[in-house]
Amino acid sequence: MGRRDRFFIVITTFNRAGYLTELLASIGELSPAPDGVIVVNNASTDATADVIAGAAERFAALSKPVPVIHQELPTNVGGSGGFSAGVERALAEGAQWMWLMDDDVTTLPDAIESFGPWMDKYDALVGRRYDASGAPFFWQHNFSSFLGVFLPARGDVFAHGNEFPTNVGCFEGMLVHADAVAAVGLPDPRFFLTWDDAIYGWLISLTRPVVYVNAFVLRKARAQRSVDLGIRHLNDSSDLSRFYVMRNRGLVAGYLRAHGRFNRAGFALGTALTAGKELLRLVAVERTLRGSSKLWAGWRASRPLLADTDWKPMPALER
Structure with missing residues (x-):
C-alpha cells in the first residue's frame, strides 16, 4: 500500500440536509477522487438520509466508483461523538488517511492533490479555508498547556514558508493518518461539542508534528457573523x-x-x-x-x- 492510498472523507452531520447536499456535490467533483466517504448521521430528523442515499447512487456511477457509507447513529452524540464513530468506521474500512469535516463546508476540486506534497512527510495536516464570501478564513493557533487554551498566532504564518508547525487540530478540515490515530486513540466522544479537535491535535503533537499548510482545500458554506x-x-x-x-x-x-x-x-x-x-x-x-x-x-x-x-x-x- 502506498503512502497516499485509502483516502477517506469523514463527515459528521445533524439536520443540515441543504448544506450536506452542497458538500457531497463538491466531493463528487474532487480530482483525484477519495477512496470512500463516511457520513455520520447524528440522528437527523430532516431529509439527511435521502441526501446520503442519493449521493451513494451518484458516486457508484462515477468512472471510479466511490462508496458512500451511511453511519446512522440512534441518538445525537454531538460533533465529537460523530467524529469518534466516523474515524472508528473508517479504520474498519481500511482507511489510511481520514479527512475530517463538518457538514457546512464544501471541498475545492484539487484539494486531495493539494495535500499530496505533505502527505509523504507528516501524519497530521490542516489545510486552509475560505469563508462564505471567498476571503481566507482565520485559523492559526498554538495551544498553551500552561493556560489550557489555544492562542492566535500573530501575523502571516506563511511569510517564510508553506508550513506552520502547530499543536492544535480542527475537525473542519483536519487530515490525519491512521498511525497518528493509533498513537492517541479515537477522538473523545465525551466532549460532545467544542475543545475536542483542539485537544486531539495537541495529543497528536506530543508524538509527531502537526502542520498547518498553505493550501486552500475547503470553503465555508455557512455565512457567520464575525468581528x-x-x-x-x-x-x-x-x-x-x-x-x-x-x-x-x-x-x-x-x-x-x-x-x-x-x-x-x-x-x-x-x-x-x-x-x-x-x-x-x-x-x-x-x-x-x-x-x-x-x-x-x-x-x-x-x-x-x-x-x-x-x-x-x-x-x-x-x-
Missing part, C-alpha cells in the same frame, strides 16, 4: 456551544493531568480568559448578553469532571 480583532476573528456561537466551551474545561484539565502538564493557577487563568472571550463574543458579535447564563452553567458542570480522580483519557489503539 475582526486584528490578531483573530470572533465568530457567532450558540447557547449549546457556550455551555460546552466551559463544561469541557474539565475534560481539558483531565488530558493535561494525564500528560503531566496541568498547572492549577495557569489553568484557572485560562478558564477566566475563556469565559471572557465568550462574553466578548456575545457583546461584540451577537450584540447581547443573553446566553451568558450558559457559561455559568457550563462552569458548574465542569466541577465534577475536575474532581473526578478516576477519569481516564481515550486509550491508544492497537495496529
Whole structure:
C-alpha cells in the first residue's frame, strides 16, 4: 500500500440536509477522487438520509466508483461523538488517511492533490479555508498547556514558508493518518461539542508534528457573523456551544493531568480568559448578553469532571 492510498472523507452531520447536499456535490467533483466517504448521521430528523442515499447512487456511477457509507447513529452524540464513530468506521474500512469535516463546508476540486506534497512527510495536516464570501478564513493557533487554551498566532504564518508547525487540530478540515490515530486513540466522544479537535491535535503533537499548510482545500458554506480583532476573528456561537466551551474545561484539565502538564493557577487563568472571550463574543458579535447564563452553567458542570480522580483519557489503539 502506498503512502497516499485509502483516502477517506469523514463527515459528521445533524439536520443540515441543504448544506450536506452542497458538500457531497463538491466531493463528487474532487480530482483525484477519495477512496470512500463516511457520513455520520447524528440522528437527523430532516431529509439527511435521502441526501446520503442519493449521493451513494451518484458516486457508484462515477468512472471510479466511490462508496458512500451511511453511519446512522440512534441518538445525537454531538460533533465529537460523530467524529469518534466516523474515524472508528473508517479504520474498519481500511482507511489510511481520514479527512475530517463538518457538514457546512464544501471541498475545492484539487484539494486531495493539494495535500499530496505533505502527505509523504507528516501524519497530521490542516489545510486552509475560505469563508462564505471567498476571503481566507482565520485559523492559526498554538495551544498553551500552561493556560489550557489555544492562542492566535500573530501575523502571516506563511511569510517564510508553506508550513506552520502547530499543536492544535480542527475537525473542519483536519487530515490525519491512521498511525497518528493509533498513537492517541479515537477522538473523545465525551466532549460532545467544542475543545475536542483542539485537544486531539495537541495529543497528536506530543508524538509527531502537526502542520498547518498553505493550501486552500475547503470553503465555508455557512455565512457567520464575525468581528475582526486584528490578531483573530470572533465568530457567532450558540447557547449549546457556550455551555460546552466551559463544561469541557474539565475534560481539558483531565488530558493535561494525564500528560503531566496541568498547572492549577495557569489553568484557572485560562478558564477566566475563556469565559471572557465568550462574553466578548456575545457583546461584540451577537450584540447581547443573553446566553451568558450558559457559561455559568457550563462552569458548574465542569466541577465534577475536575474532581473526578478516576477519569481516564481515550486509550491508544492497537495496529
